[in-house]
Amino acid sequence: MTALPPPAQQLIDGKLVGGSDGTTYPILNPATGEEIGQAPDGTAADVEGAIAAARRAFDESGWATDRDLRVRCLRQLHQALLDDADAFKALTTVEVGMPGFMMGAAGFDVPVDGLKWVTDLLEIYEFETDLGVAAPMGIKSQRTVRREPVGVVAAITPWNVPTQINLAKIGPALAAGCTVVLKPAPDTPWVAAELGRLVAEHTDIPAGVFNVVTPRSNDVAALLSTDPRVDMVSFTGSTSVGRAIMAAAAPTLKKVFLELGGKSAAIVLDDADIGSAAGATAFAACIHAGQGCAITTRLVVPREKYDEAVQVAAATMESIGAKDPADPGAICGPVISQVQRDRVKEYLRVAVEEGGTFATGGAVIDQPGFWIQPTVVAGLDNSSRLAQEEIFGPVLVVIPHDGDDDAVRIANESAYGLSGSVDSGDVERAKSVAARIRTGTIAVNGGVWFSPDAPFGGYKQSGIGREMGVAGFEEYLETKTIAEPAKG
Template structure:
């Protein structure tokens, strides 16, 4: 065999081993069980359009089984000492790091991102376990004298209760960890529902947490292609007390309406339409680097991806040319192969959406500096694309692109740029490139978003609160306050005799 043939055979063997090591059933009450109706759903590799494997496809009866397991486990888990919960999370952190290569390959196979990016996501996911292992033992309360001196006011923090966690496909390991870690730290049992495109990483997470010592019933993982059949009975059960959802604004609104019927605590991390402002005084080396990472992280399939670039007219031509040069040099292909920078989009509808947005922008007068097309090969591949002269009325300025397309507009006045940046129903994140501290703080404070990156294209970290305003969501994940989403405050009055 040639060296290439040997490498291909080794890669095929690695894929077989990784897939063979992942459970394919539902994780209910600490056991792996098939769906009650025995249905299965396929998992497709977006780089090849081939079926990877099949997993259990849950229905309403499985939802009820998960609810029963959660209800049985909640009281004892809430009483579990914080140190015990913390140690389980530390072990989950260690196991996740130890399995970096297997988890990264699994993620690339089911979601498409290149292995280097997948390894980065594994590290990011692991850090949520470590961060909330440290927060579990720091849940506090309060003690105060009532002003009239007749009583003492005691405040304690207690778990919200059984939580339904719904995650998207674009960060299939990190999103699971970002929701599970604070729930476990707070003493909440959880039911995790992954996206149908990427169930394997969630099943691998369940295996890790079980091995780390999580008691039976504290976590269930329900994979399904029929979300309504599973989610609706859970939200209507009266058992679920908390809903945490990451996904589109449209679906989030539907879930909020359902959650309102039982007045559930909710966290919503929804869509984005992130503006990236390049001011006249920007260091273009840093600005292009930040823009590249803000746009191309995860092939642009991120809610934090820069969607609209507003560049000062005096630097727009140079900025666009340098960004196009960098994006045009990227290698697009199967993320399991060496040297690949950009993997496929998740599915065919995603490709068609991105291509239609580019066509609309070009029809409205935009110029294509690089890319603009779809690769003529199996898989859901779109070329990294830079557009200039983008008309503000183009569909991609008011739609979350979720693909590798940077659409550039120009401005001359800062007030006008900020007005245009805020002219959207979303408000997750914004970015600004400038060397002037006054400008940086001025723009950061005036942008109607939950997060701001200054001369940086990546803001996500377990140590900081992640979330948005307006129709980008409710609540925060990560940081010191991330655990608050899974805790209630109880006030206890203690009369004191003089």
């Protein structure tokens, strides 16, 4: 078995430290419920110290203006992650409960590739644009548009795919010239702390430029949203918490990036291969126990093929099952915690209350750790809570439609708009339907949008702004227009 990294510590002003009052909290393996380590329980003083360090580093160091320094340091971090890959992946499996096959995608490889991608972008990005000469109000002026870093960024991240989301915020923010305070979810503090250790021990990133704090208390973490020294909050998580962060940031008018919930629809048109589409959607709903905001958790199928779709989805989930994430064949592991398991269990109770039936699954698994049976729910329409609310478990709701227009209506009849898919025997028909879906990403006939160069984000209550791609990098920049008297 690969050895795990050193114990979790905070990184504050260039120093790896515990909590200022010495307190810790346990880190649990969700597959077993057993303690695998301890994390520093960051205090208000720790958060204040990290903010002060980030503010000082932005205002007084050359980080914001020295592109070559940033490129060199980010390349050092990228190499350190590659060198640390085995331990980092092992840690992710036991702390997050993430199946090993995901390490080749969102678990590790794609976010690490994303760090390289944004560093390559930094080397060529044009921070200044010449607008040429104009004579507004009769004054001949030379105009320049300059892009400058936002300043101090508070990055608040969730537990489901922490390395993907940590690096999707840290990489662009640091590349842009910002300084960062990273606050991970208390369910997965260790992978974030490991990033801090790599920065401290293997890069030339100046003290205070990157900080990691691991408070368990929401009240302590909330200081990041209210402190006037923080210029931007970049948050990924639930829509309810996103609203609270937006409200807390309002008095100081901070810039806010929000990547929030989803209840994405997989639309299958009447000329598609129903077996292939239903099977693929059921497979996706099982990945990492359904703990992904962009997973398609509503399977919207032609009414005349409804029974077949339910049967295929159920058979697919039964063949996958729920397995130890350390098992090389695991697709669906545990959910992250007892709190999350109980939340999913309550939705299964609601499914029956609303008149739904379970084609497979429908219960918790009675074993150590936090396990839910992969579940297909039939007999509900799109107005049900299970079709409207984000569950974050391996639960798929199958909904009938009566043609393309009705399928579009069902997909858009949601508070969310993060992702989705359309399958058809006619790619142009599928693209026409996809164009009508109000969502930030969408797959047509199995296409894959997840890539470091592709912007990701949502419409409606799925968030504000975009992560990854050039758009994700530019979230961390301000725009300044400069005018001077034109020569000649």
